[in-house]
Amino acid sequence: MTFIMSLVFSVWQVLLNNFVIERAQFTGAEIGILQSLREVPGFLAFTAIFILILIREQSFALLSLAILCVGVAITGFYPSVLGLYLTTVIMSIGFHYFETINQSLTLQWIDKKETASFLGKALAWRSAAALSGYASIWIVMTWLQLDYVWMYALIGSLGLIMVITITLYFPKFEVGEVQHKKLILRKKYWLYYLLTFFSGARRQIFMVFAGFMMVEKFGYSISEITALFLINYVVNLLFAPAIGRFIGRIGERNALTIEYIGLILIFVSYALVEQPEMAAALYVIDHLLFAMAIAIKTYFQKIADGKDIAATMSVSFTINHIAAVVIPALLGLLWLHSPEAVFYIGAGFAICSLILARNIPSAPAQGNEVIWSLTSKNRDKKSINQAD
Numbered sequence: 001m002t003f004i005m006s007l008v009f010s011v012w013q014v015l016l017n018n019f020v021i022e023r024a025q026f027t028g029a030e031i032g033i034l035q036s037l038r039e040v041p042g043f044l045a046f047t048a049i050f051i052l053i054l055i056r057e058q059s060f061a062l063l064s065l066a067i068l069c070v071g072v073a074i075t076g077f078y079p080s081v082l083g084l085y086l087t088t089v090i091m092s093i094g095f096h097y098f099e100t101i102n103q104s105l106t107l108q109w110i111d112k113k114e115t116a117s118f119l120g121k122a123l124a125w126r127s128a129a130a131l132s133g134y135a136s137i138w139i140v141m142t143w144l145q146l147d148y149v150w151m152y153a154l155i156g157s158l159g160l161i162m163v164i165t166i167t168l169y170f171p172k173f174e175v176g177e178v179q180h181k182k183l184i185l186r187k188k189y190w191l192y193y194l195l196t197f198f199s200g201a202r203r204q205i206f207m208v209f210a211g212f213m214m215v216e217k218f219g220y221s222i223s224e225i226t227a228l229f230l231i232n233y234v235v236n237l238l239f240a241p242a243i244g245r246f247i248g249r250i251g252e253r254n255a256l257t258i259e260y261i262g263l264i265l266i267f268v269s270y271a272l273v274e275q276p277e278m279a280a281a282l283y284v285i286d287h288l289l290f291a292m293a294i295a296i297k298t299y300f301q302k303i304a305d306g307k308d309i310a311a312t313m314s315v316s317f318t319i320n321h322i323a324a325v326v327i328p329a330l331l332g333l334l335w336l337h338s339p340e341a342v343f344y345i346g347a348g349f350a351i352c353s354l355i356l357a358r359n360i361p362s363a364p365a366q367g368n369e370v371i372w373s374l375t376s377k378n379r380d381k382k383s384i385n386q387a388d
Contacts, residue, residue: 006129023079032332042321068094073156076149120244127237200320205346218276256357259292267347
């Protein structure tokens with residue numbers, strides 16, 4: 001399922017900036033609105049827990065994946081502002097529900113000691129799928145000289161066929177503990193919620209504006225953008241499994257500290273860069289650093305009650321997208337006046353994340369969720385964790 005999602009979504013993503021500029025004459029304002037609309041289904045991800053009353057998690061993941069494929073398949077048929085808004089929302093409903101359930105099932109099925117390593121391998125599989133998608137772009141659009149409409153239709157249809165195939169031939173896997181079928185907000189998960197919120201906020205700077213900068217400011221062609229994404233995923237394919245193992249060795253607090261310090265430097269550099277080659281290098285390093293965000297998921301898995309995982313994944317996905325719904329539209333307007341300011345705001349989000357990451361204990365577990373808290377119980381633990 002991870003392979004199919006990455007194959008289909010990566011093609012949609014890498015073609016998007018060129019498609020909207022060439023076919024629908026988008027500016028920063030329209031791309032900001034489109035990206036905000038894309039994140040609305042993520043904001044509504046908490047509703048997944050109610051759908052799970054009616055359908056098993058595995059079946060829901062497959063249904064969501066099918067909706068993603070259909071949304072991508074029809075994208076090329078609607079090269080207008082309203083048409084792109086509509087197809088993006090359809091695609092996004094499938095994408096965000098799938099990602100919610102995907103994270104939930106991963107944390108339920110995989111042993112805590114193996115999760116960081118497994119997630120690193122999963123990133124490598126995503127990279128392999130994306131590379132396959134980029135190869136298909138070269139074959140369809142460069143070699144066969146076909147238009148966007150054919151590329152979107154072919155990759156979406158291929159993904160749908162693969163979803164139907166695994167639905168018919170894969171077994172129904174069981175989960176260890178019966179999951180709560182209600183919304184859950186627990187005080188003890190507050191640090192995880194905040195890390196998730198700021199992760200969603202700064203992710204938008206990378207997803208929306210870094211790529212848009214490559215096309216608008218530096219004039220990257222579709223082949224050059226595809227090559228840049230290709231480099232990103234080759235790097236991830238080579239290094240993501242090692243990053244997963246590295247996080248398992250150094251712990252979540254240190255891993256996230258490295259990520260956020262790196263992101264602060266990169267966002268400031270985005271604001272100042274004038275050479276297209278340097279911008280491309282920053283983009284690759286930026287993408288690699290996001291692999292370290294595995295540590296947020298493994299941190300939650302260690303502090304969570306097993307029955308809370310599905311419900312908390314639904315809520316956390318919504319929290320992740322609170323900022324994501326608002327930020328692209330607002331910063332899209334700011335982009336018209338000062339693109340540099342957008343990246344300085346991204347650096348600010350990374351600073352907030354860094355401060356929060358330093359509050360993760362060296363050995364997080366149930367009952368040992370944070371180093372510092374307002375409660376006396378956790379204040380007493382502070383000295384213990386600092387000693388560690």
